[in-house]
Amino acid sequence: MPPLFWAADAASLGGQARTVHLARLQLVLLTVASLFGSLPHSNWTAATAAVLLAAAMYYALRSHRENPQAAWYEGRAVAESIKTLVWKYSIRADQSVPVGGESEPEALYHVQLGAVLHTFRDSGVLPRGAQPEITGAMRQLRGSALSVRHDVYLRERVIAQHDWYTAKAAHCARLGRIASRLAWILPALGVLGAVVTLTGWLSPNLIGAAAAATASMTAWAQLRQYGPLATAYRIAADELELIRVQLAKADLSAPGAEEIWSRLTRDAEDAVSREHTVWQARRELSG
Numbered sequence: 001m002p003p004l005f006w007a008a009d010a011a012s013l014g015g016q017a018r019t020v021h022l023a024r025l026q027l028v029l030l031t032v033a034s035l036f037g038s039l040p041h042s043n044w045t046a047a048t049a050a051v052l053l054a055a056a057m058y059y060a061l062r063s064h065r066e067n068p069q070a071a072w073y074e075g076r077a078v079a080e081s082i083k084t085l086v087w088k089y090s091i092r093a094d095q096s097v098p099v100g101g102e103s104e105p106e107a108l109y110h111v112q113l114g115a116v117l118h119t120f121r122d123s124g125v126l127p128r129g130a131q132p133e134i135t136g137a138m139r140q141l142r143g144s145a146l147s148v149r150h151d152v153y154l155r156e157r158v159i160a161q162h163d164w165y166t167a168k169a170a171h172c173a174r175l176g177r178i179a180s181r182l183a184w185i186l187p188a189l190g191v192l193g194a195v196v197t198l199t200g201w202l203s204p205n206l207i208g209a210a211a212a213a214t215a216s217m218t219a220w221a222q223l224r225q226y227g228p229l230a231t232a233y234r235i236a237a238d239e240l241e242l243i244r245v246q247l248a249k250a251d252l253s254a255p256g257a258e259e260i261w262s263r264l265t266r267d268a269e270d271a272v273s274r275e276h277t278v279w280q281a282r283r284e285l286s287g
Helices: 003-038 043-066 068-090 103-119 136-142 146-198 207-224 226-249 257-286
Strands: none
Touching: 003 043, 003 068, 003 207, 043 068, 068 103, 068 136, 068 146, 068 257, 136 146, 146 207, 146 226, 146 257, 207 226, 226 257
């Protein structure tokens, strides 16, 4: 991958870490503040709740001012777009051009990547004056025999990406199930607390705390998008598995093998690109 990919990837990971950190702080502070607000009234409980609410407000303002979520989404959209274009060029998925006649594919790569850089020129996720670059490794792989490109792409792109999508889909689905359970467990605890309070067995009113905890959990699940991501990752993994089977069965010595290869690898990259199209849509929603 060229340096531009690593710059966008680092910006996305940094934005994600910052977004999650600020959101976690804000939601925890709000939940704990509501818990103190549910305790029997006293000066110290009221003061503690006020301090916690003020801290939550502070982190909310910081999140609004810094907007790390934009860097998260924009960086991921740029990184995945660059990765797709790099692979298309490197394994000759753009078109079948004889080795040595590289001026047209290089021009196409520069135009396509230049369009990505222009779209995100003001995002802050790329270095100033960033320009498209073709690395020596990209040229070396593109100039390799079809059998070499086939093995490298199948192993390093299709299988690796399929395994990543499969693992992420399972991870998101598991966390989504936990969030769904908490969505009814926390309100149930609030109802139980209300019943206990009404019977006089317990003085604190935990309804507000349970409601705040439920709202915080829901906001967290929406930020992490467990359900939509699990579905998107699962669909992408299924498509890549079909493409893997086709690529594994491809006859590399048959007439027109380069044309068939170009078509199959374009299909593979289209399957992957659907996932980073989601990142682009999130960028526009968060912007």
